[in-house]
Amino acid sequence: MITVEAIRIGNGRVSMVSGVYAFDLVSPKSPLWNHMRTMGAAISEHWLLLRDFNTLFNSSEKIGGSSSLPLDSGDFTQVMMDCALSDLGVARGWFSWSNDQINSKCIRRRLDPAMATTNWVLAFLESKVELLPKGNSDHCPLLVTVSDEGPVRPKLFKYFSIREKHSDFMSMISASWEVRVRGTAMYRFMTKLKRLRADPYIWNKEVFGHINESIVGVKHQLSSLHDSLYAEPSNDALMLEEQESTQRLQILLGHEEILWRQKSRQNWLKDGDFNTKFFYLSIVIRRRNDRIISLKDQNGNLLASEAYINRHMISIFENLLAQESDIDPLLANPFLPNHAQ
Known part of the structure; x- marks a missing residue:
């Protein structure tokens, strides 16, 4: 495994890129797995791994030949989990290796996945991986297009249940729906639906507020209170305000988690811890899978x-x-x- 440091022109973002060439399917790869674990623990920057691991994740990565998976398939999956690596998938093609035979003798394998750490995936949201036509090698070259900016698309209407926690939300919905509209039943219905798209958006900006901005504001307020309490540690009014601001921050953080949970469609984590980074990564991976790249x-x-x-x-x-x-x-x-x- 060869690792180089790559610096993105423009923003100076540093990434570590590793090229891997493993032994064949039957040779032990324990030294490689251990080296990957050591590298994963030492690298704090974004990390991208490419090329020939000579093993498989599951049966969908092969056709032809033996029906069994390589013996080190489970070890490969475990080292990915230990290093917090995600499979980037592929936009064009799937099998990166073949024995160039035909009919029943044809064997194809996906031996060359591109993988990256969570930090890399979150930093380069619009990146994609493609398989290029084979040249003299029996493996297809990988082309990774790195991009952190995607095209600007119009936002779709989405209903977030977190708004229901505000005491004025349902009354705002009722008032919006009860506005009289003249016309056919279908016209009245569609007009009311359109209004229900616009009114919550305005209400969210004017009343409910953006959760992220509110969290930043409360944190800034708490920092100022801590400075004031350092100068006046016995000030009851400041201590009460600090307590109220802390409670407000906990409520906002809970709202933020509910919001990210709904966006990510992951409902199986237990309540208690704030898992916003997990939910955000789930959103990124799901959106990558949903993208139509070709x-x-x-x-x-x-x-x-x-x-x-x-x-x-x-x-x-x-x-x-x-x-x-x-x-x-x-x-x-x-x-x-x-x-x-």
């Missing part, structure tokens, strides 16, 4: 550019909506107001 069109062409994917998806729906239909025009557009009612 797509095949109806002609079998691979679209890897986001601009090409967007245009292709738009054209599909434009063609669907442009097809002739026997639907009544009034039924096809139920959201127009009916002024006769």
Whole structure:
């Protein structure tokens, strides 16, 4: 294993990048696993590991040949857990090695995963891994595109249950829904739904406030109180204010955890500890898995550019909506107001 230090131009962010070439599938790899554990404990920066580990995670990483997994498969999984490494997946291709045979003799393996620590994954959210065509080697080269900034996309409406903990929330929802709207039943319903998207957003900014900003504000207030209590340690008013601010901070931290838990869709951790970093990493991994990085069109062409994917998806729906239909025009557009009612 060879490790180099990489410095990102622009922001100066330091990452450690390790290239691995392990022994074949049957040779013991204990020295490599122990070296990875030692490196993982010593590296405090972002860490990326690439290339040939010559073992497998599970049966989905192979076709053909023996049906059993390598004996060191479990050791590989354990060292990943010990070093807090995440598999970055792959945007294009899957099997990185083959024996170049055909029919029943063909064997394919995914022997070259890209893995990274939690810090690296969180620092480079928009990165992707691709397999390039093989050259003279029997392994496909890996291309890792490192990016910490993604395209700006419009935010979707999301309902967060944490808002229900505010005493005024349900009354705001009721008041928004009870506003009278004239028109057909469908038009009234859709108009009310649109209002329920806008009103909570305004209420959140004006009343509930952003949780992160509130936490920063309370922490700053507590720091000032600690300084004041150092000068006046017997001031009852300051001690009471410190107690109230501490309780307020605990409530806000609890709200923050609930928010991240809902975003991450992880509901199996027990209450008690603030697990916001775990939840945030869960969100990042889920969003990486949900991203459409490449797509095949109806002609079998691979679209890897986001601009090409967007245009292709738009054209599909434009063609669907442009097809002739026997639907009544009034039924096809139920959201127009009916002024006769």
